[in-house]
Amino acid sequence: MIQFSEEKLNKVKEIVARYPEGKQKSALIPVLHIAQDTFGGWLDAPVMDYVAGLLQLEPIEVYEVATFYSMFNLKPVGKFLLEVCQTGPCMLNGSDDIIAYITEKLGIKPGETTPDGLFTLKPTECLGACGYAPMMQLGKTYREHLTREKVDQIIAEAKQQ
Amino acid sequence: MGRKLLLEKAHVEGIRYYDTYRREGGYRSVEKALNTMSPEQVVDEVKKSGLRGRGGAGFPTGMKWSFIAKPEGIPRHLVCNADESEPGTFKDRYLMEFIPHLLIEGLIVSSYALGSASTYIYIRGEYAWVADILEQAIAEAKQNGWLGKNIQGSGFDCEIYVHRGAGAYICGEETALIESLEGKRGNPRIKPPFPAVKGAWDRPTVVNNVESLAAVVPIINMGGEEYVKIGMGKSTGTKLISACGNINKPGVYEIDMTISVEEFIYSDEYCGGIPNGKRLKACIPGGSSVPILPANLLLKTAKGDTRMMNYESLSDGGFATGTMMGSGGFIVLDEDQCVVRHTMTLARFYQHESCGQCSPCREGTGWMHRILRNIETGKGKSSDIDLLWDIQRKIEGNTICPLGDAAAWPVAAAIRHFRDEFQWHVDHPEESQTRNYGLAHYADPLQVPVTA
Ligand SMILES: Cc1cc2nc3c(=O)[nH]c(=O)nc-3n(C[C@H](O)[C@H](O)[C@H](O)COP(=O)(O)O)c2cc1C
Ligand code: SF4
Ligand code: FES
Numbered sequence: 001m002i003q004f005s006e007e008k009l010n011k012v013k014e015i016v017a018r019y020p021e022g023k024q025k026s027a028l029i030p031v032l033h034i035a036q037d038t039f040g041g042w043l044d045a046p047v048m049d050y051v052a053g054l055l056q057l058e059p060i061e062v063y064e065v066a067t068f069y070s071m072f073n074l075k076p077v078g079k080f081l082l083e084v085c086q087t088g089p090c091m092l093n094g095s096d097d098i099i100a101y102i103t104e105k106l107g108i109k110p111g112e113t114t115p116d117g118l119f120t121l122k123p124t125e126c127l128g129a130c131g132y133a134p135m136m137q138l139g140k141t142y143r144e145h146l147t148r149e150k151v152d153q154i155i156a157e158a159k160q161q
Numbered sequence: 162m163g164r165k166l167l168l169e170k171a172h173v174e175g176i177r178y179y180d181t182y183r184r185e186g187g188y189r190s191v192e193k194a195l196n197t198m199s200p201e202q203v204v205d206e207v208k209k210s211g212l213r214g215r216g217g218a219g220f221p222t223g224m225k226w227s228f229i230a231k232p233e234g235i236p237r238h239l240v241c242n243a244d245e246s247e248p249g250t251f252k253d254r255y256l257m258e259f260i261p262h263l264l265i266e267g268l269i270v271s272s273y274a275l276g277s278a279s280t281y282i283y284i285r286g287e288y289a290w291v292a293d294i295l296e297q298a299i300a301e302a303k304q305n306g307w308l309g310k311n312i313q314g315s316g317f318d319c320e321i322y323v324h325r326g327a328g329a330y331i332c333g334e335e336t337a338l339i340e341s342l343e344g345k346r347g348n349p350r351i352k353p354p355f356p357a358v359k360g361a362w363d364r365p366t367v368v369n370n371v372e373s374l375a376a377v378v379p380i381i382n383m384g385g386e387e388y389v390k391i392g393m394g395k396s397t398g399t400k401l402i403s404a405c406g407n408i409n410k411p412g413v414y415e416i417d418m419t420i421s422v423e424e425f426i427y428s429d430e431y432c433g434g435i436p437n438g439k440r441l442k443a444c445i446p447g448g449s450s451v452p453i454l455p456a457n458l459l460l461k462t463a464k465g466d467t468r469m470m471n472y473e474s475l476s477d478g479g480f481a482t483g484t485m486m487g488s489g490g491f492i493v494l495d496e497d498q499c500v501v502r503h504t505m506t507l508a509r510f511y512q513h514e515s516c517g518q519c520s521p522c523r524e525g526t527g528w529m530h531r532i533l534r535n536i537e538t539g540k541g542k543s544s545d546i547d548l549l550w551d552i553q554r555k556i557e558g559n560t561i562c563p564l565g566d567a568a569a570w571p572v573a574a575a576i577r578h579f580r581d582e583f584q585w586h587v588d589h590p591e592e593s594q595t596r597n598y599g600l601a602h603y604a605d606p607l608q609v610p611v612t613a
Contacts, residue, residue, distance in 0.1 A: 071327040088506045
């Protein structure tokens with residue numbers, strides 16, 4: 001059953017109240033974030049339909065938005081999504097090596113997930129951490145000044161969780 | 162030491178929290194504005210300050226505020242643009258992370274000036290922990306009577322809400338941001354109507370950058386006339402620069418726009434020079450969209466004047482020999498970097514970020530990326546360089562929003578100044594895969610101090 005907890009439903013109400021009367025569509029992106037966090041890290045069609053129902057939208061209005069924004073995953077991803085920035089400033093500081101190293105270490109290509117479902121490697125574009133390059137986004141946090149050793153450490157820590 | 166107005170207190174222990182921030186003189190500008198000034202007087206002070214928008218375009222903030230329509234009975238909104246996604250730019254994150262109350266304070270005063278009772282901070286979705294920091298700062302401000310109903314007995318009501326995006330550079334463009342705030346895809350709107358007349362939910366709306374709104378605090382505290390005295394010409398006040406690439410001390414610096422580019426790169430107060438004693442090759446001083454300059458044109462203008470870190474000097478010479486202040490994302494390339502590869506990553510970025518509404522942008526960005534990738538990987542032809550030039554020219558000025566221009570300019574500037582390097586890739590397809598072109602006639606003419 002796709003259903004938010006009481007606590008999350010209250011959160012949704014609180015978010016809807018931030019926008020003018022009748023403009024509950026404005027809550028869509030914040031609510032999709034909650035949905036993705038709640039239902040396995042990606043947005044399956046039934047999840048999007050559920051959000052549409054909550055906000056009194058047509059399902060297509062939700063699909064349209066979910067497909068536009070890069071943070072919404074439309075396919076299952078690993079438990080740990082390694083989003084390594086590859087744009088200019090990070091490239092100048094060795095992001096290509098970091099991506100190659102992860103590829104080699106985990107045996108997956110960019111965009112793929114390890115067979116145990118733990119890790120997905122996703123090269124991404126500038127994340128606003130250019131001065132702390134190379135870097136990756138992991139969940140809600142940034143890991144910066146990456147080296148091979150740091151990547152080893154991040155992967156080892158994740159496996160223990 | 163240059164004058165600091167925004168980050169002066171950023172390293173005081175505990176400044177992220179209300180008590181310390183208040184003890185250090187925080188929220189004085191709200192007291193002053195709400196108790197002693199009318200909204201029009203606040204707008205006037207900002208006009209007098211000469212503050213130019215810090216989000217990239219440099220449009221005078223006070224003037225922008227005076228355009229807001231005031232139809233009877235229709236609410237107005239201030240929206241803070243914290244989308245910060247231009248490669249090289251990470252200054253707003255720094256400000257929000259270390260001294261969040263400065264932004265909240267600036268937002269309250271600005272909301273008062275514009276008559277916004279519901280103000281939104283649109284923050285890029287990836288800055289999730291920064292959104293949490295802002296939410297906490299807002300809660301603290303509210304507990305202490307700086308937000309909510311009848312603030313400080315002034316009769317002014319205001320709430321601030323944090324709205325997280327979900328990964329889309331284009332949502333930094335103000336009309337795309339408004340669409341996104343309304344829960345839609347980030348497709349920019351055709352202007353007019355301008356947001357000042359018809360913005361969020363068809364209400365008059367002003368969108369300003371984080372740094373612009375934070376700068377309102379010192380402007381109100383010291384008065385516009387004092388603020389003008391800091392800086393040079395039309396570059397008044399201080400500017401945050403986020404410096405990255407091949408430098409010893411990457412980070413966010415507040416400068417007062419009276420220093421030279423050379424000092425900014427080499428002095429220990431700022432970037433601290435280039436690692437391993439390498440030489441400077443090129444620099445993109447204002448975020449990925451502004452033209453790249455080779456070292457010789459970066460440090461001196463075509464006329465031979467010292468190039469300064471301010472709006473006028475950086476754009477001296479137009480696009481032929483100058484560049485732009487942009488968002489202040491300062492990207493340094495050392496002698497071992499490949500301009501073709503760097504430009505290719507930027508083209509890939511713009512392809513990824515195009516919203517797809519206009520064909521010149523949607524098709525052109527992808528086409529430029531593919532050609533650049535071919536040249537970079539040794540599969541290019543001489544005619545490709547002319548083709549690139551042709552494509553970028555056909556994008557520029559032919560699109561709904563400036564992302565098209567932003568995608569065209571980096572490619573144009575790279576070819577304008579580094580054509581030899583592109584040609585060398587084409588002529589030496591194998592060699593170019595094993596070594597970089599290095600420096601050429603545009604090499605740094607200065608003695609470079611070895612700093613690390
Ligand atoms: C593609 C594109 C991306 C932009 N991204 C940002 C951004 O991330 N932050 C920002 O403040 N302004 C950004 N802008 C500029 C905004 O459209 C707008 O001019 C700015 O927020 C106005 O604020 P200011 O006058 O205080 O600078 C962007 C513009 C374009 C065309
Ligand atoms: S220029 Fe590009 S990003 Fe801007 S509206 Fe057109 S297609 Fe979209
Ligand atoms: S280029 Fe990687 S974070 Fe900006």
